[in-house]
Amino acid sequence: MKEIQIQKNVLSKNDEIAAGLRRVFAEKSLLVLNVLSSPGSGKTTLLEKTARALGSSLRIAAIEGDLRTDRDAERIRKAGVKAIQINTGRGCHLDANMIAGVLPQLDLDNLDVLFIENVGNLVCPAAFDLGEDAAVLLVSVAEGDDKPAKYPTAFLKADLLVLNKIDLQPYTNFCTQRFREDVAKVKPSITTLVMSATKEMGLEPWFQWIQSKVAQKKQSSTR
Amino acid sequence: MKEIQIQKNVLSKNDEIAAGLRRVFAEKSLLVLNVLSSPGSGKTTLLEKTARALGSSLRIAAIEGDLRTDRDAERIRKAGVKAIQINTGRGCHLDANMIAGVLPQLDLDNLDVLFIENVGNLVCPAAFDLGEDAAVLLVSVAEGDDKPAKYPTAFLKADLLVLNKIDLQPYTNFCTQRFREDVAKVKPSITTLVMSATKEMGLEPWFQWIQSKVAQKKQSSTR
Numbered sequence: 001m002k003e004i005q006i007q008k009n010v011l012s013k014n015d016e017i018a019a020g021l022r023r024v025f026a027e028k029s030l031l032v033l034n035v036l037s038s039p040g041s042g043k044t045t046l047l048e049k050t051a052r053a054l055g056s057s058l059r060i061a062a063i064e065g066d067l068r069t070d071r072d073a074e075r076i077r078k079a080g081v082k083a084i085q086i087n088t089g090r091g092c093h094l095d096a097n098m099i100a101g102v103l104p105q106l107d108l109d110n111l112d113v114l115f116i117e118n119v120g121n122l123v124c125p126a127a128f129d130l131g132e133d134a135a136v137l138l139v140s141v142a143e144g145d146d147k148p149a150k151y152p153t154a155f156l157k158a159d160l161l162v163l164n165k166i167d168l169q170p171y172t173n174f175c176t177q178r179f180r181e182d183v184a185k186v187k188p189s190i191t192t193l194v195m196s197a198t199k200e201m202g203l204e205p206w207f208q209w210i211q212s213k214v215a216q217k218k219q220s221s222t223r
Numbered sequence: 224m225k226e227i228q229i230q231k232n233v234l235s236k237n238d239e240i241a242a243g244l245r246r247v248f249a250e251k252s253l254l255v256l257n258v259l260s261s262p263g264s265g266k267t268t269l270l271e272k273t274a275r276a277l278g279s280s281l282r283i284a285a286i287e288g289d290l291r292t293d294r295d296a297e298r299i300r301k302a303g304v305k306a307i308q309i310n311t312g313r314g315c316h317l318d319a320n321m322i323a324g325v326l327p328q329l330d331l332d333n334l335d336v337l338f339i340e341n342v343g344n345l346v347c348p349a350a351f352d353l354g355e356d357a358a359v360l361l362v363s364v365a366e367g368d369d370k371p372a373k374y375p376t377a378f379l380k381a382d383l384l385v386l387n388k389i390d391l392q393p394y395t396n397f398c399t400q401r402f403r404e405d406v407a408k409v410k411p412s413i414t415t416l417v418m419s420a421t422k423e424m425g426l427e428p429w430f431q432w433i434q435s436k437v438a439q440k441k442q443s444s445t446r
Contacts, residue, residue: 006229039261039345039374040366067346069372090376092315092346120374121346122262123290123315142365142391143263149292151262151343153313168365168394173421198396 014128017096021103021131028108029221031214032116034130036154037138038147039120042164044072046138046197046206047115051079053207054113058214061106062115065094072117082106093124096131112214126153133217134159141165141174148182155186160193160209167196237351240319244326244354251331252444254437255339257353259377260361261370262343265387267295269361269420269429270338274302276430277336281437284329285338288317295340305329316347319354335437349376356440357382364388364397371405378409383416383432390419 025032035043044064051060062083064072073085084102086094099116106114116132118125137158139147142165148155155161161183169176176194183190193209195202248255258266267287274283285306287295296308307325309317322339329337339355341348360381362370365388371378378384384406392399399417406413416432418425 003229003233006226010226038263038343038366039370040363066373068375069369071369071372090346090350092344119346120261121315121344123313123342123344124347127313140263140365142363142388143261146292146294147262150289150294152291165365168391171391171394 011127014096017100018129018131021096021099024103024108025114025131025133026221028111029218030108030111030114031210031217032114032130032132033210033213034116034118034125034132034135035138036118036122036125036135036158037120038122038140038143041120041138041140041143042197043117043120043138044075046162046164046195047117048075048079049197049200049203050115050207050210051076051081053203054210055080058112058211059110060113060115061111062117063094063099063102064117065098065119067091067119088119092119092121093128094118094130095128099130113210122147122151122154126157134213136160136162138162138164141169141172144172145175145179146182148179148186152186155183155190158187158190161187161190162206163192163194165196165198166194167199167201234350237319240323241352241354244319244322247326247331248337248354248356249444251334252441253331253334253337254433254440255337255353255355256433256436257339257341257348257355257358258361259341259345259348259358259381260343261345261363261366264343264361264363264366265420266340266343266361267298269385269387269418270340271298271302272420272423272426273338273430273433274299274304276426277433278303281335281434282333283336283338284334285340286317286322286325287340288321288342290314290342311342315342315344316351317341317353318351322353336433345370345374345377349380357436359383359385361385361387364392364395367395368398368402369405371402371409375409378406378413381410381413384410384413385429386415386417388419388421389417390422390424 070085076083293308296306299306
């Protein structure tokens with residue numbers, strides 16, 4: 001019981017900090033996307049491709065969450081945008097306080113989109129609000145079609161679902177219909193984009209989604 | 224600081240229960256394997272194939288950890304062995320107390336191997352001893368070759384490393400040499416078995432490893 005209470009306190013403290021972040025992001029008309037997935041579903045590759053495709057029309061930055069190494073931040077920097085690496089050590093997710101801690105390194109007045117790439121984990125990140133406008137959940141075809149039923153909390157948190165590595169489908173037993181049926185049971189309202197980030201297949205709807213979200217954010221701030 | 228202390232207390236309580244489990248498993252000469260991986264790396268498929276291949280020569284049971292559903296236990300039962308499902312809800316790993324809670328459902332006197340399939344997660348399960356003889360870590364080729372450097376705690380905990388879904392390698396940019404170099408930096412002593420459980424490639428060394436572990440366990444208990 002004591003542990004449950006502590007957990008509740010941690011979450012309520014996180015929510016408080018996240019609410020503060022959300023106010024800052026609103027003031028700055030900055031679209032913030034919290035990107036979640038299992039390890040190796042293709043988050044960093046998707047952000048690299050996005051930075052290269054949209055970097056000339058949108059001002060982009062990224063915060064990269066990993067237990068160790070700054071490899072992901074390095075990859076994103078090579079794609080031409082500013083990236084800050086947070087190492088969580090043994091920590092299984094980013095929290096709002098970690099985001100607040102690195103914000104001073106970003107020029108928020110001169111940004112349109114901030115991607116937060118969470119630690120690769122389909123469980124813990126779902127419980128922690130980072131003040132984002134939307135959570136984007138990536139699932140790779142190689143992970144199997146049973147993930148929505150088995151990891152519902154991540155799907156419930158998600159505002160957009162990306163089914164990635166679709167180029168691998170012919171070599172796996174992934175059934176798109178089973179996947180869609182399971183998604184519909186957990187979160188019927190969600191939009192699913194099907195793509196292969198590595199092979200640059202199906203990226204256009206993703207770019208359009210980001211651009212419309214940026215436009216919405218700017219509009220809501222100027223009202 | 225208070226949270227860190229609570230976390231230490233949780234882990235020390237877990238270690239105490241795990242030590243008790245380890246004594247029970249030793250008395251019963253029962254080999255216990257804690258199987259870890261990201262979501263969708265192929266743990267359940269490997270256990271299905273193992274149950275079918277070794278079920279006639281070894282007495283096998285499985286404990287399946289998932290947030291929700293009893294799909295994995297159902298799959299294992301269809302392969303002909305007893306399987307108990309633990310649903311963790313929002314919990315990101317199994318702990319020793321959960322294992323202790325379901326042990327009465329197993330006839331420990333008539334078992335040679337107990338597989339514990341942990342929740343799909345490359346972070347949290349690494350911190351919780353379940354009283355196992357060995358931790359087996361699965362990584363799928365589709366997850367990329369950078370996992371050892373980015374998730375070192377799981378690799379440090381592992382006693383055996385399984386590189387799965389090798390049949391997908393031609394369709395990915397996975398580099399076996401980079402993977403091996405990263406593994407060698409984190410845990411140079413570890414044995415790596417390369418396989419495709421789905422395609423039943425490279426399973427024989429895995430079966431032999433289990434059989435030799437069972438023999439060792441029986442021998443150490445009769446000394």
